[in-house]
Amino acid sequence: MKKLIIISLTLCLLSAYPSKAGPAHTIYKGTASWYSQTDPGVLETTANMEIFDDSKLTCAMWNLPFNTLLKVTNLDNDKTVYVRVNDRGPAKRLVNRGRIIDLSKKAFSYLGDLDKGIIRVRVEVLTWSTS
DSSP states (O other): OHHHHHHHHHHHHHHTSOOSSOSTTOEEEEEEEEEOTTSTTOOSBOTTSOBOOTTSSEEEOSSSOTTOEEEEEETTTOOEEEEEEEEOOSOHHHHTTTEEEEEEHHHHHHHSOTTTOEEEEEEEEEEOOOO
8 A cells, every 4th residue: 555655646746747848958950930919810818828929039839838948049040049938839730740839920030031931940948947
């Protein structure tokens, strides 16, 4: 019985932490897009219930906790921006095509031309959030 309690407690503690991404300094490579308040289907609030503001340096990723800080680098011109995860995305159908992150309009503008719409990026986890 004592072993069962210890195993149960261990499983509860482990399940409290995200398992789809690693700690700080994890690096992802893929493509990034941007989204704006004027896009069809974009809600007024983000997945963590903040008011969506495309003039902030924020992003959407599926596998990182909210408030995780990221360094995003355009692989074609080495421009960099620092963003905070506050939403979920990109759309699942786009993830299957290598899309790993949706950036706010302002964040994307630091990396590349908004008219291009998609860029190749490296995403580095700087601080791992547990919230």
